[in-house]
Amino acid sequence: MTGSDQRLSLDTRAARGLATTTKTPPQAREITPRWLLRMLPWVGVAAGTYRVNRRLTYPVGGGRVSFFTTGARLQVILPSLTELPLLHGLAGGEELDLLARAFRQREYGPGDTIARAGRPADEILLVARGKVAQLQPAGYGGHLARGTLADGDHAGGGLPGATWEFTLETRTPCTVLALPREELDALTARSPALRAQVERHRARLARPRNTLGEAAVAIAAGHRGEHPLPGTFVDYDPGPREYPMSLSQTVLRVHSRVADLYNQPMDQTEEQLRLTVEALRESQEHELVNNRDFGLLHNVDPRQRIYTRTGPPGPDDLDELLCRRKKSRFFLAHPQAIAAFHRQCSAGGVYLESVELHGARLTAWRGVPLLPCDKIPVTRQGTSTILVLRTGEDDQGVVGLRPAAVPDEREPGLSVRFTGIDPHGIASYLVSAYYSAAVLVPDALGALEHAEVAR
Incomplete structure (x- = not known):
């Protein structure tokens, strides 16, 4: 053994035979702050x-319609059509199939106008792809952006006399499915079930409700003298979740x-x-x-x-x-x-x-x-x-x-x-x-x- 190889103290490897280690508890990368x-x-x-009890809210649909693709053609998935307020609660598969087939596919580029505020809302629109801005004229010129439609959102009620509340303008390339009111009227005339559904929808719109869709509570305010007071009650949701x-x-x-x-x-x-x-x-x-x-x-x-x-x-x-x-x-x-x-x-x-x-x-x-x-x-x-x-x-x-x-x-x-x-x-x-x-x-x-x- 040369002088340079000679050890002057105990080797650390040998010393570990008499020593232990300081250990951590087992660690896991999966743990997050949660x-x-x-x-x-x-x-x-x-x-x-x-159980969550709420005030009675009139069902108006308002969910999203779903689609399936066949090549470049988009078609509505039938059960999801009942998310439209007009068709909410419709159970007939045949009527839904006829309505789904009546929609016409349209393509729009960015910046195109689909509908203008104040014009007759003579069709139901389903946004299948892309984003559509809801614009409203501003008080000092220009337009106000009041919302965005995309991914199965819908616009238009298809009922006679309705007008567009907003101007619909595309923000991206869009694919829209449209059902003209003439087509809806023709299908309604041939189908008693669909005709009854339209009448139920009109009856729902006539029910008194607050701005959130809940059954209204009749209250008199600001009156003088012996004005007859309204009678009322607070109705509950009959099917709480x-x-x-x-x-x-x-x-x-x-x-x-x-x-x-x-x-x-x-x-x-x-x-x-x-x-x-x-x-x-x-x-x-x-x-x-x-x-x-x-x-x-x-x-x-x-x-x-x-x-x-x-x-x-x-x-x-x-x-x-x-x-x-x-x-x-x-x-x-x-x-x-x-x-x-x-x-x-x-x-x-x-x-x-x-x-x-x-x-x-x-x-x-x-x-x-x-x-x-x-x-x-x-x-x-x-x-x-x-x-x-x-x-x-x-x-x-x-x-x-x-x-x-x-x-x-x-x-x-x-x-x-x-x-x-x-x-x-x-x-x-x-x-x-x-x-x-x-x-x-x-x-x-x-x-x-x-x-x-x-x-």
Whole structure:
């Protein structure tokens, strides 16, 4: 051994035989801040089902029509035609088929005018592709943009005497399906079922209601003397929506040998349960956003869905979301959507404020924080949705639902139940999380849809 190779002290590799290591608990990349679970007010449901009672609202349709494509031709999916106010409640498949075949496909370029305000509304229009702006003459010249139609939205009622309330002007290349009133009248004359449906629609329009579509409450105001007072009552929705508990479940298996012998310095069973509970909570937030029954993305009222003015989400778009409801508590958006909003603000020279929430600094717009949520999807086209919520039962907002109590509860709404040890010495634990969400009134939840986030 040469002098340069001779060691003067114990080698570190040899020393490790007498030493241990400082370990971290198991880490998981899946774990996110889960802002939605933290910010939703949770209601304890004692009976397993939560019923939302509302005032009677007259059904007027207002949803979106769906389409299927055959080459370059677009056709209406028959059941979705009942989303038109005129056809809401029509059950006849033959009548719907005749109406669907009567629509005529039209193509428009950007900046084309489809209809003008004040002209007779002598057709029903379905926007299959593209964006159409609703314009209204302004008091000092020019036009006011009052809304946007896209993706199955419709315009025109098809009834005699109606006029266009707005000028419809395309913002992108558009495909529109049109049903002229002459065609509708001809089909109505041949079909008793369709004729009865039109009469029911006219009767619905004649019922007294407030501006939100609820059955009106007759009130006298500003009168003098002994004016006869109106009699009234508040009618309730005869079919209130009920929300049953949904759940995420799994069975955790831990071998008894592992739990007995390898429990230092960390409890193996406890670490397994911790990571399993984290995965269940991630699944719970995903379901609260995306579930087709109670998920927030699928429960936005059609009148609370808006579109961006230029593509990426900008200050004007978020202002439009805020002005449609009172007491907005927070925005919920994919991190890419928040970054796209930052870029728009930077390009326009708009300074963004920030707020502190649960120890974190977050971007805010008009004092309303923008919370990141990677459970909101980004489409292949690079678009996403930004949600805004009013929350809490007292404010008729959005609430989270969970059981008031469950057996073997580990966390609120989550239970860990030991189910025994099998002949192989493996202990099993049933881990269950129960939850749902409810929108108490339609304007509690709004969405900015098809916001470009990848530009």
